[in-house]
Structure formats: C-alpha cells, structure tokens
Amino acid sequence: MSHRYRWVFLAGVVVALSGCLSTLPTTVDVNGPLPATLPPLAQTLRATIAPTNLVPAQETAVPTSTMTTTAAIIVATPPPATVAPPTPTLAPAPTLVLPTLPVLSNEERWRLQQIDRQIFPEPRLYTTKQSELYWYDPVNQQSVLIGIINGEFMAQATFIFRENNQPSLEVPYHVNHSYGISALSPAVIERIHAAGYDEWIETFVFLTPDVQPKG
Numbered sequence: 001m002s003h004r005y006r007w008v009f010l011a012g013v014v015v016a017l018s019g020c021l022s023t024l025p026t027t028v029d030v031n032g033p034l035p036a037t038l039p040p041l042a043q044t045l046r047a048t049i050a051p052t053n054l055v056p057a058q059e060t061a062v063p064t065s066t067m068t069t070t071a072a073i074i075v076a077t078p079p080p081a082t083v084a085p086p087t088p089t090l091a092p093a094p095t096l097v098l099p100t101l102p103v104l105s106n107e108e109r110w111r112l113q114q115i116d117r118q119i120f121p122e123p124r125l126y127t128t129k130q131s132e133l134y135w136y137d138p139v140n141q142q143s144v145l146i147g148i149i150n151g152e153f154m155a156q157a158t159f160i161f162r163e164n165n166q167p168s169l170e171v172p173y174h175v176n177h178s179y180g181i182s183a184l185s186p187a188v189i190e191r192i193h194a195a196g197y198d199e200w201i202e203t204f205v206f207l208t209p210d211v212q213p214k215g
Contacts, residue, residue: 106138106195110202114159114170123154125214126169128205133171133181135188135203139195144188146173146203147181152214158207167207175199 104112111117113136133146143163157170175192176182192201205211 109138109141110136113162114157115162115165117157117159117170119157120155123156123172125152126155126205126211127152127214128211131205131208131211133173133179133203133205135173135192135201137191137195139191144191146184146188147179149179149181149205151179153179153205155205159204161204161206168204169207169211171203171205173201173203175201 128149128151131149133149134143135146136142137144153171155169155171159168159170160166161168173179173181175189175198176184192198
C-alpha cells in the first residue's frame with residue numbers, strides 16, 4: 001500500500017510543475033524591461049551581462065625636449081718648435097806619454113837570454129860524443145845551429161838558457177875553425193856580420209849527461 005501512495009504523490013508533483021512552467025515566457029529580452037514574472041535569478045544574470053561603458057584611455061602626452069647642441073670650437077695649437085740639443089764639448093784626452101825603453105845592444109840582448117850566468121875563473125875542458133853547438137842571433141832573436149861537436153871543447157861559463165830553462169855551457173867559437181866545424185853557410189856568416197861579430201862569437205851547448213868535464 002505504501003508504494004501506491006508514493007506513485008500518487010509523485011504524479012501530483014509533476015502536474016504542479018508543468019503548470020508553473022507553462023506560465024513562464026519562452027524568450028527573455030536582456031536589454032528590454034524585465035517582466036514582472038521574471039524570477040530574481042534572471043534579474044541577477046541581466047545585471048551581470050549588461051554592457052559596461054568603457055572609459056577611453058587617455059593619451060599620455062610625452063613632452064618634447066628640445067636639445068640644444070653647442071658646437072665645440074677647436075683651436076689648433078701649433079706644435080712647439082724642435083730645438084736641437086747643444087752638442088756636448090768633449091774635453092781633450094790627456095796625452096799618454098809612454099816611457100822610452102832603452103835601446104839594447106846585441107851583447108845585452110844575448111846576456112838577457114842567459115839566466116844566472118856563472119863565469120869560470122879559467123876556461124874548462126869538456127868532452128862529448130855528439131852535442132849540438134848553437135849561436136843566438138841577437139838581431140833576429142833566434143837560436144841558430146852552427147854544427148855538431150864530437151870530442152873536446154872549451155867552456156868559459158855556465159847559465160840557464162831562458163828559452164827552455166835548460167842548463168848550458170858557454171863555448172867560445174872561432175868562426176869556421178874550432179871543433180872541426182869549418183863549413184858555415186854564407187847565410188849564417190852574413191847574420192854573424194849583421195850582429196856586429198867577425199871571427200869570434202860566443203856559442204853554447206846544452207849540458208846533458210853526454211857532456212862531461214875532461215880531467
């Protein structure tokens with residue numbers, strides 16, 4: 001029975017709603033006057049969708065600034081005149097005075113080659129199997145080979161020869177006569193004469209183990 005009453009109640013509600021809807025207008029003019037039967041919800045919608053008068057945006061006036069350009073006046077300044085620096089005056093160089101060396105004689109040049117020369121009180125006799133006999137040319141400052149001594153010879157002094165620090169004996173020599181040496185070349189004879197010597201010259205023999213005193 002309860003189900004039957006429910007269906008009857010629902011049918012009555014449907015009929016009532018149909019009657020209410022038939023009284024509403026089918027079209028609504030949004031811009032026109034509201035009908036008296038328009039419900040409050042429709043009035044609210046109309047107020048919402050009503051056109052709004054827009055206020056035009058005001059144009060912003062940009063002030064125009066006037067720029068004043070000042071022309072710069074450039075005055076060309078001439079470069080300073082080039083002045084050549086004064087030439088320094090050099091002091092005269094002092095005069096260099098070299099000491100004057102004494103002019104040596106040929107005899108003195110020969111003596112400079114003899115270190116620690118010791119003269120014998122009397123000439124001494126020596127013997128050798130084979131020794132070279134030299135003469136010092138003071139003009140050309142060279143040792144010249146005179147010949148080979150084989151046998152006895154006389155010595156008058158001892159010394160150290162500067163050129164090679166060799167102990168030596170000073171031997172007097174008669175040109176082209178003494179110790180069997182008698183064939184000197186013309187070139188050697190000419191050098192002897194150029195040094196200021198003639199028949200006798202001082203020669204020397206290196207004091208080696210082959211040279212021994214006689215007696």
